[in-house]
Amino acid sequence: MLRILFLFLLLAGSLQAQQIDPANVEKQDPADEIGKFKKNCPSHPIGCGEVVFTGQPIHVTVGNLAPQNGFAGGMAYVGHHDTENWSTSWSADGVASGNGSWRAGVSVKFIDTHLKAVTPVFGTKDATDSDFPVYVEQPVYSLYVQSTSLNKLGFFGLGPDTTTAGRSFFGMTEHIVGGSFVHPLYARLNMGVYGEVNGRAVDIRGNHDQSSPSIEQIYTALTAPGLANQPFFLQLGAGVRMRPTAFNNLLHFDYDVAYRPYFGVSDSTFSFQKLTANLYHEISLYRTNMRVLRDTNGPNDCSIDPTTRNSGCPKVTMKNLEGTLGLRAFTSLAMTPSGNVVPFYFQPTLGGGDINGQHSLSSYQDYRFRAPNILLFSEAFEHSLGKLPLGFILQADQAKLALNTSDLGSNHWKHSYATGITLRAGGFPYVSLLFAFGGKEGTHTLANVNASLAGTAGRPSLF
Secondary structure, three states: OHHHHHHHHHHHHHHHHOOOOHHHHHHHOOOOHHHHHHHHOOOOHHHHHHHHHHOOOEEEEEEEOOOOOOEEEEEEEEEEEEOOOEEEEEEEEEEEOOOOOEEEEEEEEEEEOOOOOOOOOOOOOOOOHHHOOOOOOOOEEEEEEEEEEEEEEEEOOOEOOOOHHHOEEEEEEEEEEEEEEEEEEEHHHOEEEEEEEEEEEEEEEEOOOOOOOEHHHHOOOOOOOOOOOOOOEEEEEEEEEEOOEEOOOOEEEEEEEEEEEEEEOOOHHHOEEEEEEEEEEEEEOOOOOOOOOOOOOOOOOOOOOOOOHHHOOOOOOOOOOOEEEEEEEEEEEEEOOOOOOOOHHHOOEEOOEOOOOOEOOOOOOOOOEEOOEEEEEEEEEEEEOOOOOEEEEEEEEEEEEEOOHHHOOOOOOEEEEEEEEEEOOOOOOOEEEEEEEOOOOOOEEEEEEOOOOOOOOOOOOOO
16 A cells, blocks of 8 residues: 555656656657666656656566555566558566565467558537547457466355355466457447457465465355366357447447356366446546557557557646546356356455456455356546546445346345545556445455556456
8 A cells, every 4th residue: 555655646746846748758759768768767757657667678567466465566578560451569477476476478469450440430410530439449369378376365255145254265376378359340339349268277275374264164165166176167258349439529438248158178067157248338527538448459568559559658648637427337147057156266256356456345355245146336436636647536336246146136235435546647557545435344445556557458357
């Protein structure tokens, strides 16, 4: 938490002390990374930070691993090669935290750039450039390998009626090897289809270094399916999404519906299917573009234009007044053949942060509720402090979960509220410091630095 607060104060002080014109900096900066470093460090703190933390081909990478596993740091390498019809990029990184957890990965992306740029317009007759989404779907093909080892994960049991007395801890290592593609489908709605093929190897281990018991001391393979045996999984996926805008960039949509079957290769009793729907709506008070994941960028590459990588990352400025009201509806439903079970480590969690670092029901402990079926509604208002990249956020969550899909409607709602400060500075990772309250189990303070640079496709989900 102290590291997060230090980042807020450091950037705020630098912005007050130094007024930078992003256009002039971009024109004056040398083409190579060493030249940029010599020019900006240490006399220009913001420019120096951009070179150190977002520069290419090599930069320092920082961010939080899964909650309870610490703030991690390491190095990243980014490269690219462009031809007339294709833009190819690759990225490799490795980080480690103070509790011995780590993550390492490699990704390669192939972007088909020979298609004529589409101009999606939605909801208005006389559209202008401001109506066009900042990111338009393009054909992208990805290959990736990611290994993650986490030494401290919480397990409270399954379902909505668990108690804090059932808290236990475990460690997990997961190796993911896979590929995916995205292809535009309907330009008017900025719609695309996508597919993925992943191989997942998971290893669960006990954790005997905490105040609460290790998972195998109070749970069994019946109460925590998958605890005794973790087969290799072949996971497929197919989905459709659309990201149109309306009313001169006032209203944004981000809809994503996906179907993912998981096949337990060596033990078919763990095979199951998952259906997810993520419906996000955003009202932009100042008609700015919605922040969306860019499939054209790997997790360490925040380039604005994949066809012109030298365009660099978005610059840190004090010229943008931003305010958004976001409304999200999300559900994840599991389908299992008779006699099969969903491994506990592939079940989504609510409470604090989940294994991917996403927050929900933030006033509860991390990983507090776990079940194969969840329903979540979330509302958030975020506004910049003047034109600084610092902002404040107000958030409310309502959620329910169930072991069986049929029980989802009748189970009780759980509520949580949060407020705090955020940092969205150019291509730097998104930073937040939240104080959450309103649940039935006290309060929770959450500090997080996103594991990927802003404006990237992120990393493969761990469940």
